[in-house]
Amino acid sequence: MKPEIKPILKIAVEAGKAIMSVYGDEEAFSAVTYKEDSSPLTVADKLSHNIIAKGLSALYPDIPVLSEEGSDIEFQLRKDWEYYWCVDPLDGTKEFINRNGEFTVNIALIHRNHPVLGVIYIPCQNLLYYADASGCFKQTPQKEPIPIKADLKAQAWIALGSRSHSDTTENDFLRAYPVTGLLSAGSSLKFCLIAEGKAHIYYRKGPTMEWDTAAGHAIALSSGAIFTNSDGTPFLYNKPSLKNGSFVCQILAVPS
CATH class of the missing domain: 3.30.540.10 (Fructose-1,6-Bisphosphatase, subunit A, domain 1)
Structure with a gap:
């Protein structure tokens, strides 16, 4: 279809x-x-x-x-x-x-x-x-x-945070990445910013619901970005509970 x-x-x-x-x-x-x-x-x-x-x-x-x-x-x-x-x-x-x-x-x-x-x-x-x-x-x-496409070659990353939600664990998670700047945005705008190359990573500890992420997930993937659970496992929909766990949308896997 x-x-x-x-x-x-x-x-x-x-x-x-x-x-x-x-x-x-x-x-x-x-x-x-x-x-x-x-x-x-x-x-x-x-x-x-x-x-x-x-x-x-x-x-x-x-x-x-x-x-x-x-x-x-x-x-x-x-x-x-x-x-x-x-x-x-x-x-x-x-x-x-x-x-x-x-x-x-x-x-x-x-x-x-x-x-x-x-x-x-x-x-x-x-x-x-x-x-x-x-x-x-x-x-x-x-x-x-x-x-549009994600900025997959960026060496200095802009990390995104929520306008209405914040968590101190975000900073701990982001230390593994080459983040040099932070940007706040509301709603699914964060996925759009990654998709057009204006930002490079968005980590969310939770909670969110499936309808909060689904459209942005599709757009981010199509732009070349990666969208997974925060532990790197596949992020799936139509779960028994519609509540999402922690996730990360980013341009590349964590640098080794």
């Missing part, structure tokens, strides 16, 4: 427009609730989820959708899925609430526990990053896509 990427890009942009309609509406913007894990949920999350779920189901009715805002699907029901969409309708809800612009729409296609297509849309920048079998690209909607 080779889904056409262009309709998926349109869905991501449409979802992004819905998010921005809330971003600019003070009453809707302030309507924040909290889920059982204390993570925030906004009107924008719900609007984006509905647009993406409806759009993907209309295009590919036989491919199930696993979304952060519709994720209560037991492992016994999904364990035999060959393909499924892994979606974060609004990645970086805290960035959205803080109004720093660093939030994204994430859509990935998973095949046999591996991401094979990824779309990340940054609404505040009106900018798409995406990857499929044809390559890895950056695009402003209505303009021609630009091929």
Whole structure:
């Protein structure tokens, strides 16, 4: 199966427009609730989820959708899925609430526990990053896509950290690498920065969920980067628990 990427890009942009309609509406913007894990949920999350779920189901009715805002699907029901969409309708809800612009729409296609297509849309920048079998690209909607690739020859590495999460173990982990600078970014923007050669390593101790990483994983791999569990083992999807362990996205394996 080779889904056409262009309709998926349109869905991501449409979802992004819905998010921005809330971003600019003070009453809707302030309507924040909290889920059982204390993570925030906004009107924008719900609007984006509905647009993406409806759009993907209309295009590919036989491919199930696993979304952060519709994720209560037991492992016994999904364990035999060959393909499924892994979606974060609004990645970086805290960035959205803080109004720093660093939030994204994430859509990935998973095949046999591996991401094979990824779309990340940054609404505040009106900018798409995406990857499929044809390559890895950056695009402003209505303009021609630009091929991108990771900076695999870098001798001095820029390490990425989360805008809303930090852990002192990150510094310990990064000592094995030729890191000379640090950069903070929200949501899945970190994977995009690696994919276009502006950064070189992102280590995350956790926790994250599968929809937080799937689209960025696909884009990073297509750009030439490596994405593994922090112990170097393969990073897989559709696990019994959708929670991820520690991982690292980087341009090369640790120097010997």
